[in-house]
Amino acid sequence: MSTTLHDAYAAARERFLTSAMRRIPEASMASQARALGLWRHNRLHARFEPQALLAVDLAVFRPVGGHSRAIDREARAMRPAEGSEAARVLAGLLRAEFTLFRILACAPEGGRAEAEDMLRGQRFTLRDKRLGQDGTQGVGLAGHLMPIDGEMMTCGVVAPLTDAVIDTLLGRFAPVEETPRILPPLTPLSPEDAAALRAASAAPDFPARVYAAVLDHQVMGPRPD
Numbered sequence: 550m551s552t553t554l555h556d557a558y559a560a561a562r563e564r565f566l567t568s569a570m571r572r573i574p575e576a577s578m579a580s581q582a583r584a585l586g587l588w589r590h591n592r593l594h595a596r597f598e599p600q601a602l603l604a605v606d607l608a609v610f611r612p613v614g615g616h617s618r619a620i621d622r623e624a625r626a627m628r629p630a631e632g633s634e635a636a637r638v639l640a641g642l643l644r645a646e647f648t649l650f651r652i653l654a655c656a657p658e659g660g661r662a663e664a665e666d667m668l669r670g671q672r673f674t675l676r677d678k679r680l681g682q683d684g685t686q687g688v689g690l691a692g693h694l695m696p697i698d699g700e701m702m703t704c705g706v707v708a709p710l711t712d713a714v715i716d717t718l719l720g721r722f723a724p725v726e727e728t729p730r731i732l733p734p735l736t737p738l739s740p741e742d743a744a745a746l747r748a749a750s751a752a753p754d755f756p757a758r759v760y761a762a763v764l765d766h767q768v769m770g771p772r773p774d
Contacts, residue, residue, distance in 0.1 A: 554634070555660065555676050558697060561638040566609065566705050569623040573608040580614030581607040584757040585764060586772065596773040602706040603760040603769075610693050610704065611647055611756045620645075641695035645704045647756045648694060649746065650675075651735050652685045664701075667738055668750050674700045680707075687734025689715075691759045708763045712736050717762045719745055728767045 581604040582588035587595050595601035609619040620642055629635035649667040652675075656662070660678040662685065665671070675681070675694070680703070689710035694701045709732045713723035719742055738746070749755060764772055 552660065554698075555702075557634050558638050558702065561635045562642065562695075562702065562704065565620075565623055565627070565635075565639055565642055568627065569609050569619040570605055572622045572626070573605070573619045574616070577608050577612055577614070577616035577619070578604065580616055581605075581612060581757070584613045584754070585761050587764075589773070594773050597770045599706060599769050600764060600773075603708060603764070606693065606704075606706045607757055607760070610645060611753075613754050613757050637697060638695075641697040641702070642704060645693040645695040647692070647750075647759075649689065649691045649710060649759070650694070651689045651737070652680060652687065655681050655683055655685055661700075667743065668747050670743065676700045676702050688732045689735030691756075691763070708760055709768050710735055710763070711766060711768055713766050714759070714762045714768060715742070715746075717766065718749060718759065723766070725766055728770050732768075 578593060579588055582593045584607070585604055587593055587600065587604055593601055593604055607613065608616070612618060624639055624643055627639065629639060648669065650664045651667055652662050652664050653672070654663040660676060660681045662675045662677060662681045664673055664675045666673060667689070680690075690707045691710055692707035693704040695704050711729070711733065712735060713726065715735070715738070716723035752758070763769060
C-alpha cells in the first residue's frame with residue numbers, strides 16, 4: 550500500500566466513521582455510556598473527548614444492550630461504487646474486529662508498525678502514521694482494526710493499555726495510579742494469561758469491559774466528577 554493510497558483510505562475511513570456517528574440513536578448512546586460509567590443527567594458526560602469516543606466506538610462497532618451497529622446502518626445508507634477505494638474501506642470497516650495489541654517495531658518513514666495481536670497470537674503490519682512513530686515500541690493498545698490490502702488500520706479511537714488494566718481484566722487486584730505522562734511499555738503476556746484473555750474476549754461485552762477498565766485506571770485521564 551503506497552503512502553498516497555493509505556492517505557486516501559484514511560480519508561474515506563474518517564468520512565464513513567463521522568457519518569456513522571450521526572446515525573447512533575440516543576438510546577444506543579445512553580446504553581454505551583452507562584456501560585462505561587459516562588452517563589450523567591441524561592447525557593454522555595466525559596472529562597476529555599477521547600473518553601467520550603470510547604462510548605461512540607462501542608455504538609459504531611460493538612454496542613451493548615441489544616442495539617444494532619451504527620456501521621451497519623451506514624453501510625445500508627451509503628453504497629460506494631463497486632471496486633472503488635471507498636467500497637474497499639467500507640468493507641474493511643464492516644469486518645473490523647476488536648483486539649488488544651502491542652507495538653513491536655516502527656518504521657516512521659513509511660507510517661508503519663509491526664504489531665502483535667495479543668488475543669490471537671499473530672503478528673501484523675499496522676498502517677498508522679501516529680503509532681508508527683519512534684517511541685511507541687512496546688506500548689499496548691485496545692481498539693478495532695480493519696483489514697485492507699493485506700495490512701491493518703485502526704478504526705477511530707484506540708485505548709492505551711497498562712499492566713494494571715490487564716491485571717484487572719484477568720481478575721487480579723491492581724491499584725489505581727495517576728495518569729501516566731508517557732505510556733509505559735506493556736509487559737508481554739504469559740501463555741496462561743494470553744489464553745485467559747482470549748477466553749474472556751468471547752463475551753459480547755468484552756470491549757466495554759476493556760474500555761471501562763481503562764477509564765477506571767485513569768489511563769486516559771481521571772474520570773469526570
